[in-house]
Amino acid sequence: MxxxxxxxxxxxxxxxxxxxxxxxxxxxxGNFKVQSAEISKIGNGYILDATISYPLTPRVKEAISNGVPITFLQQLELVHSIAIFGKYWQWDKTLWTTSLRYELRYHALTEQYVLKALDTEHYRNFPSLDSALTALGTIKEVSLPPEHLANTDGLIFQIRSGLDLYALPTPMRPGALLSNKWQVTSPWKIATWP
Structure with a gap:
Protein backbone atom coordinates (compact mmCIF):
# COMPACT_ATOMS: atom_id res chain seq x y z
CA MET A 1 0.00 0.00 0.00
CA GLY A 30 6.61 35.76 -27.72
CA ASN A 31 9.27 37.67 -25.80
CA PHE A 32 11.10 40.57 -27.37
CA LYS A 33 14.79 39.96 -27.99
CA VAL A 34 17.76 42.29 -28.23
CA GLN A 35 19.59 40.71 -31.17
CA SER A 36 22.72 42.85 -31.00
CA ALA A 37 24.06 45.75 -28.97
CA GLU A 38 27.41 47.28 -29.88
CA ILE A 39 29.20 50.35 -28.61
CA SER A 40 31.52 52.29 -30.92
CA LYS A 41 34.04 54.97 -30.07
CA ILE A 42 33.59 58.20 -32.04
CA GLY A 43 36.11 60.90 -31.20
CA ASN A 44 36.02 61.35 -27.42
CA GLY A 45 32.59 59.76 -26.98
CA TYR A 46 30.76 56.50 -27.41
CA ILE A 47 27.60 55.63 -29.34
CA LEU A 48 25.24 52.66 -29.22
CA ASP A 49 23.91 50.68 -32.16
CA ALA A 50 21.40 47.92 -31.40
CA THR A 51 18.85 45.70 -33.08
CA ILE A 52 15.72 44.44 -31.31
CA SER A 53 13.17 41.96 -32.64
CA TYR A 54 9.54 42.41 -31.67
CA PRO A 55 7.53 39.19 -32.10
CA LEU A 56 4.11 40.42 -30.98
CA THR A 57 1.57 38.11 -29.42
CA PRO A 58 -1.82 37.82 -31.16
CA ARG A 59 -3.42 39.81 -28.31
CA VAL A 60 -1.03 42.76 -28.81
CA LYS A 61 -1.49 42.64 -32.61
CA GLU A 62 -5.26 42.66 -32.14
CA ALA A 63 -5.07 45.70 -29.88
CA ILE A 64 -2.90 47.59 -32.40
CA SER A 65 -5.18 46.71 -35.32
CA ASN A 66 -8.14 48.04 -33.31
CA GLY A 67 -6.44 51.41 -32.91
CA VAL A 68 -5.20 51.02 -29.32
CA PRO A 69 -1.93 52.95 -28.85
CA ILE A 70 0.82 50.64 -27.54
CA THR A 71 3.84 52.16 -25.78
CA PHE A 72 7.20 50.44 -26.20
CA LEU A 73 10.12 51.04 -23.82
CA GLN A 74 13.79 50.63 -24.61
CA GLN A 75 15.68 50.76 -21.30
CA LEU A 76 19.38 51.61 -21.30
CA GLU A 77 21.63 51.25 -18.23
CA LEU A 78 25.27 51.91 -17.48
CA VAL A 79 26.44 49.89 -14.48
CA HIS A 80 29.80 49.91 -12.69
CA SER A 81 30.57 46.37 -11.55
CA ILE A 82 33.14 45.84 -8.79
CA ALA A 83 34.36 42.27 -8.24
CA ILE A 84 34.48 41.46 -4.53
CA PHE A 85 35.13 37.70 -4.67
CA GLY A 86 36.18 37.28 -8.28
CA LYS A 87 33.35 36.40 -10.60
CA TYR A 88 31.27 34.85 -7.81
CA TRP A 89 30.21 38.01 -6.00
CA GLN A 90 30.05 41.48 -7.52
CA TRP A 91 28.81 44.84 -6.35
CA ASP A 92 26.85 46.66 -9.06
CA LYS A 93 26.17 50.39 -8.96
CA THR A 94 23.92 51.97 -11.58
CA LEU A 95 25.62 55.12 -12.90
CA TRP A 96 23.10 56.12 -15.55
CA THR A 97 19.74 54.91 -16.77
CA THR A 98 17.27 56.17 -19.35
CA SER A 99 14.25 54.94 -21.28
CA LEU A 100 13.41 55.61 -24.91
CA ARG A 101 9.62 55.57 -25.25
CA TYR A 102 7.72 55.02 -28.50
CA GLU A 103 4.02 54.82 -29.21
CA LEU A 104 2.73 52.64 -32.04
CA ARG A 105 -0.84 52.95 -33.28
CA TYR A 106 -2.84 52.06 -36.38
CA HIS A 107 -4.92 54.68 -38.20
CA ALA A 108 -7.72 52.89 -40.03
CA LEU A 109 -8.62 55.90 -42.20
CA THR A 110 -5.15 56.17 -43.76
CA GLU A 111 -4.32 52.46 -43.28
CA GLN A 112 -0.96 53.51 -41.85
CA TYR A 113 0.96 52.54 -38.73
CA VAL A 114 2.20 55.62 -36.91
CA LEU A 115 5.33 55.38 -34.77
CA LYS A 116 5.82 58.34 -32.44
CA ALA A 117 8.92 59.02 -30.33
CA LEU A 118 7.35 60.26 -27.10
CA ASP A 119 10.48 62.16 -26.01
CA THR A 120 10.79 64.21 -29.21
CA GLU A 121 7.22 64.07 -30.59
CA HIS A 122 8.71 62.91 -33.93
CA TYR A 123 6.24 60.90 -36.08
CA ARG A 124 6.92 58.34 -38.81
CA ASN A 125 4.31 56.53 -40.94
CA PHE A 126 4.62 52.95 -42.20
CA PRO A 127 2.46 50.92 -44.61
CA SER A 128 2.78 47.68 -42.59
CA LEU A 129 3.17 46.56 -39.00
CA ASP A 130 6.36 44.66 -39.85
CA SER A 131 8.05 47.75 -41.30
CA ALA A 132 7.06 49.79 -38.22
CA LEU A 133 8.46 47.12 -35.88
CA THR A 134 11.69 46.92 -37.91
CA ALA A 135 12.16 50.69 -37.62
CA LEU A 136 11.33 50.55 -33.91
CA GLY A 137 13.91 47.80 -33.38
CA THR A 138 16.74 49.67 -35.09
CA ILE A 139 18.72 51.85 -32.68
CA LYS A 140 21.41 53.92 -34.40
CA GLU A 141 24.06 56.21 -32.95
CA VAL A 142 22.57 56.89 -29.52
CA SER A 143 25.13 58.95 -27.58
CA LEU A 144 26.21 57.62 -24.21
CA PRO A 145 26.85 60.01 -21.29
CA PRO A 146 30.50 61.13 -21.48
CA GLU A 147 30.77 62.00 -17.78
CA HIS A 148 30.79 58.28 -16.85
CA LEU A 149 32.99 56.97 -19.66
CA ALA A 150 36.47 58.31 -18.85
CA ASN A 151 37.49 54.79 -17.80
CA THR A 152 35.45 51.87 -19.16
CA ASP A 153 37.07 49.21 -16.93
CA GLY A 154 34.35 47.49 -14.93
CA LEU A 155 31.56 49.25 -16.84
CA ILE A 156 28.64 47.23 -18.14
CA PHE A 157 26.19 48.73 -20.61
CA GLN A 158 22.93 46.82 -20.89
CA ILE A 159 19.71 47.21 -22.84
CA ARG A 160 16.27 45.63 -22.80
CA SER A 161 12.87 46.35 -24.30
CA GLY A 162 9.27 45.84 -23.28
CA LEU A 163 5.77 47.28 -23.25
CA ASP A 164 4.61 50.01 -20.89
CA LEU A 165 1.41 48.36 -19.70
CA TYR A 166 0.56 51.34 -17.49
CA ALA A 167 0.19 53.47 -20.64
CA LEU A 168 -2.67 51.29 -21.91
CA PRO A 169 -6.23 52.63 -21.67
CA THR A 170 -7.57 52.16 -18.14
CA PRO A 171 -10.14 49.41 -18.96
CA MET A 172 -7.41 47.25 -20.57
CA ARG A 173 -4.77 47.69 -17.87
CA PRO A 174 -5.84 45.07 -15.26
CA GLY A 175 -6.22 42.30 -17.83
CA ALA A 176 -2.90 43.13 -19.47
CA LEU A 177 -1.05 43.22 -16.15
CA LEU A 178 -2.35 39.76 -15.22
CA SER A 179 -2.09 38.09 -18.63
CA ASN A 180 1.10 36.46 -19.89
CA LYS A 181 0.04 37.49 -23.42
CA TRP A 182 1.22 41.01 -22.59
CA GLN A 183 4.39 40.07 -20.64
CA VAL A 184 6.92 40.25 -23.48
CA THR A 185 9.86 42.15 -21.94
CA SER A 186 13.24 41.01 -23.20
CA PRO A 187 16.02 39.96 -20.85
CA TRP A 188 18.92 42.38 -20.37
CA LYS A 189 21.52 42.24 -23.14
CA ILE A 190 25.05 43.38 -22.33
CA ALA A 191 26.59 45.50 -25.09
CA THR A 192 30.11 44.89 -26.34
CA TRP A 193 32.70 47.62 -25.84
CA PRO A 194 35.18 48.50 -28.61
Missing part, protein backbone atom coordinates in the same frame (compact mmCIF):
# COMPACT_ATOMS: atom_id res chain seq x y z
CA UNK A 2 2.87 2.37 0.76
CA UNK A 3 4.27 1.76 -2.72
CA UNK A 4 1.00 2.82 -4.37
CA UNK A 5 0.77 5.97 -2.25
CA UNK A 6 4.37 7.02 -2.99
CA UNK A 7 3.93 6.29 -6.72
CA UNK A 8 0.78 8.39 -6.72
CA UNK A 9 2.58 11.30 -5.04
CA UNK A 10 5.51 11.03 -7.46
CA UNK A 11 3.20 10.97 -10.49
CA UNK A 12 1.32 14.05 -9.20
CA UNK A 13 4.60 15.91 -8.72
CA UNK A 14 5.72 14.89 -12.22
CA UNK A 15 2.45 16.13 -13.76
CA UNK A 16 2.67 19.39 -11.81
CA UNK A 17 6.30 19.88 -12.91
CA UNK A 18 5.38 19.19 -16.55
CA UNK A 19 2.51 21.69 -16.45
CA UNK A 20 4.74 24.36 -14.88
CA UNK A 21 7.37 23.74 -17.55
CA UNK A 22 4.79 24.07 -20.34
CA UNK A 23 3.40 27.30 -18.89
CA UNK A 24 6.85 28.83 -18.45
CA UNK A 25 8.02 27.97 -21.98
CA UNK A 26 4.77 29.13 -23.58
CA UNK A 27 5.04 32.49 -21.84
CA UNK A 28 8.56 32.94 -23.24
CA UNK A 29 7.49 32.17 -26.81
Missing amino acids: DFIMSASIISRKFILFTLMLLVSTSSLA
